Amino acid sequence: MSENSKMSWASEKLVPAIAKFTNLKFVRCMQAGITACMPATIIGSIFMLLMSVPFPADSTFGLAVAWRNFSEANSVWLNLGYQIGLNAAGFYILLGMVAAVCKEEEAPIVNNIVLSVFAFICLQCGFLEGGGLDIGFWGAKGMMAALVIGYVVPEFNIWLMNHGLRIKLPDSVPPFAAEPINALFANLTVGAAVFAVKLALGAFGFTLGSLINGIFAPLFSASDSLAAVLVYCVLVRVLWFFGLHGNNIAGSVVNVVLTANLVENADAILAGGKATHIFNSAFQNWTTTGILAIVIATMIVAKSQQLKAISKISLVPALFNIGEPLTFGLPLVLNFDILVPYLIVFALNGAIPYLACQMGLMNIPYLSIPFTVPAFIKVFLMSMDVRAVLVYLVNMVLCVLIMIPALRRYDRRLLAEEQKGQE
Numbered sequence: 001m002s003e004n005s006k007m008s009w010a011s012e013k014l015v016p017a018i019a020k021f022t023n024l025k026f027v028r029c030m031q032a033g034i035t036a037c038m039p040a041t042i043i044g045s046i047f048m049l050l051m052s053v054p055f056p057a058d059s060t061f062g063l064a065v066a067w068r069n070f071s072e073a074n075s076v077w078l079n080l081g082y083q084i085g086l087n088a089a090g091f092y093i094l095l096g097m098v099a100a101v102c103k104e105e106e107a108p109i110v111n112n113i114v115l116s117v118f119a120f121i122c123l124q125c126g127f128l129e130g131g132g133l134d135i136g137f138w139g140a141k142g143m144m145a146a147l148v149i150g151y152v153v154p155e156f157n158i159w160l161m162n163h164g165l166r167i168k169l170p171d172s173v174p175p176f177a178a179e180p181i182n183a184l185f186a187n188l189t190v191g192a193a194v195f196a197v198k199l200a201l202g203a204f205g206f207t208l209g210s211l212i213n214g215i216f217a218p219l220f221s222a223s224d225s226l227a228a229v230l231v232y233c234v235l236v237r238v239l240w241f242f243g244l245h246g247n248n249i250a251g252s253v254v255n256v257v258l259t260a261n262l263v264e265n266a267d268a269i270l271a272g273g274k275a276t277h278i279f280n281s282a283f284q285n286w287t288t289t290g291i292l293a294i295v296i297a298t299m300i301v302a303k304s305q306q307l308k309a310i311s312k313i314s315l316v317p318a319l320f321n322i323g324e325p326l327t328f329g330l331p332l333v334l335n336f337d338i339l340v341p342y343l344i345v346f347a348l349n350g351a352i353p354y355l356a357c358q359m360g361l362m363n364i365p366y367l368s369i370p371f372t373v374p375a376f377i378k379v380f381l382m383s384m385d386v387r388a389v390l391v392y393l394v395n396m397v398l399c400v401l402i403m404i405p406a407l408r409r410y411d412r413r414l415l416a417e418e419q420k421g422q423e
Contacts, residue, residue: 021249022244022248022249022252025101025104026151027252028100028104029097029100029101029104029150029151030097030147030151030252030256031248031251031252031255032096032097032099032100033093033094033096033097033100033146033147033150034093034096034147034251034252034255034256034259035096036092036093036095036096036097036099037089037090037092037093037096037259038368040084040085040086040088040089040092041085041086041089041259041262041263041281041368042085042368042369042370043081043085043086044081044082044083044084044085044086044087044089044266044368045085045086045266045367045368045369046081046085047078047079047081047082047085047086048082048086048266048269048270048367049367049384050070050071050074050078051071051075051078051079051082051270052071052269052270053067053068053071054384082266082270086139086263086266086368087138087139087140087263087266087267088138088139089139089140089143089259089260089263090124090137090138090139090140090141090142090143090145090146090209091120091138091142091146093143093146093147093150093256093259094116094117094120094146094149094150095113095117095150096150097116097146097147097149097150097151098112098113098116098150098153098154099113101150101151101154101155101158102154102158105154105155105158107154107158107161108179108183110179111157111179111180111183111187112153112154112157112158115153115154115157115187115190115191116149116150116153116154118191118194119149119153119190119191119194120142120145120146120149120150122194122195122198123145123149123194123197123198123201123207123208123209124137124138124142124145124207124208124209125137125138125207137207137209137210139263139267140259140260140261140262140263140264140267141209141210141213141260142209143256143259143260144209144212144213144216144256144260145207145208145209145212145213147256148208148212149208153190153194156190156193157183157186157187157190160185160186160189160190161182161183161186165185165186165189166182166183166185166186167181167182167184167185168182216257223254223257223258223261223279224261224277224278224279225279226351226354226355226358228279229278229279229283229287229350229351229354230347230350230351232250232254232279232287232350233287233346233347233349233350233351234343234346234347235250236249236250236287236346237342237343237346238343240323240327240332240333241332241333241334241335241339241342242333242334243328243333243334247288251284255281258279258280258281258283258284259280259281261277261279261280261281262277262280262281262282262365262366262368264276264277265277265280265282265364265365265366266366266367268366269366274364275363275364275365275366276364277364278354278357278358278364279354280364280365280366281368282365282366282367282368282369282382282383283353283354283357283364283365283382285321285365285369285371285375285378285379285382286349286350286353286365286379287346287349287350288321288323288349288371288375289321289349289375289379289392289395289396289399290345290346290348290349290399291314291318291321291322291323291326292318292319292321292375292396293345293395293396293399293400293403294318294326294330294332294342294345294399294403294407295311295314295315295318295326296396296400297399297400297403297404297407298310298311298314298326298330298403298407299311299312299315300400300404301404301407301408301411302411303411303412303415304411304414304415304418305418306414306418307330307407307410307411307414310325310326310329310330313325313329314326314329314330319374320372320373320374321371321372321373321374321375321378322372335410337406337409337410337413338403338406338407338410340406341402341403341405341406342403342406344402345399345402345403348395348398348399348402349395349399352391352394352395352398353379353388353391353392353395356387356388356391361387361391362383362385362387362388362390362391363383363384363385363387363388364383365382365383365388366382366383367381367382367383367384368382369381369382375392376389376392376393379391379392
């Protein structure tokens with residue numbers, strides 16, 4: 001198949017199919033819902049870092065002793081910040097999901113959020129022996145259920161309202177007073193449906209979260225493997241190759257699982273154990289480090305004016321893990337000259353740190369760090385392990401070496417075209 005045929009097939013068949021998937025309302029809302037929990041998980045990770053001293057218990061040097069004393073003296077409020085931030089991620093996903101649905105439907109947000117929170121608590125929580133509520137399913141265990149409740153409840157409520165199940169009030173009634181009365185019958189219907197589901201699940205000993213997690217247990221298990229990492233890394237880059245936002249598209253499928261893995265890792269570390277899920281939402285940050293490697297390789301080989309200019313423009317964004325200038329400027333999009341090494345580099349970005357974690361050469365990431373933090377700092381902070389920086393540097397050198405031959409050939413072609421244009 002010629003290059004023109006490949007491009008034609010991609011533009012006519014592949015891109016429209018992927019675009020159709022990403023434009024599904026549920027997928028758009030799910031992306032917004034998962035993104036909504038990111039600020040809370042970052043804040044919760046900071047509290048967790050302050051609470052769990054990343055030094056051996058017998059360390060006697062100044063920083064370790066001061067950190068340990070601070071953690072012990074302030075353990076109550078540090079744990080509160082961790083629990084509310086990182087360990088309630090499912091609750092924040094619910095709020096983001098409902099807000100996204102209401103935005104799509106141009107429906108009132110407040111009433112639907114209140115109704116969805118009511119449904120979430122009812123369907124997710126059980127009673128403790130002392131009479132309190134067990135909110136264990138508000139965190140990692142409840143994320144899948146949060147997506148379902150956050151979508152179904154407002155959609156059902158909005159559908160009822162649109163089909164006439166509302167109380168008409170005079171226009172003179174203020175909107176803030178009219179809205180809850182207008183929706184009274186619809187809300188009661190939704191509430192009755194929620195309790196019917198609650199009773200049906202309870203009869204078999206389930207909550208909604210435990211049922212959904214049981215159904216998706218194979219997905220959770222399969223997601224934490226080297227094969228899953230490689231498929232994710234290659235898929236993301238194939239999508240970018242065709243000009244599509246690979247991180248958003250692939251993330252809409254896997255991010256809820258990876259976020260749950262991160263929260264479970266954090267819980268294990270806080271309990272004095274070890275993180276066990278290598279592929280998690282923090283580990284995802286490793287899969288973007290190849291952008292800087294490609295920029296460095298381009299700077300090394302560049303003799304053409306195009307590559308010289310693009311490498312200079314792309315360097316600073318790449319230091320902060322932003323790849324769009326390189327992706328669309330080099331370009332990486334539909335550039336068959338460098339496709340194979342490009343995919344190999346990003347596959348290695350996932351495989352090398354995964355294998356390093358698996359072999360005990362560095363700690364498994366368990367802290368959520370903003371993706372724009374420079375990579376050599378971020379890989380340390382995610383796992384609080386200086387060995388991660390060494391793994392990153394080895395990975396970087398290897399990726400640069402892999403990219404150089406293909407970029408050199410591409411640069412020679414561009415240089416020849418530039419010289420031909422000057423004649």
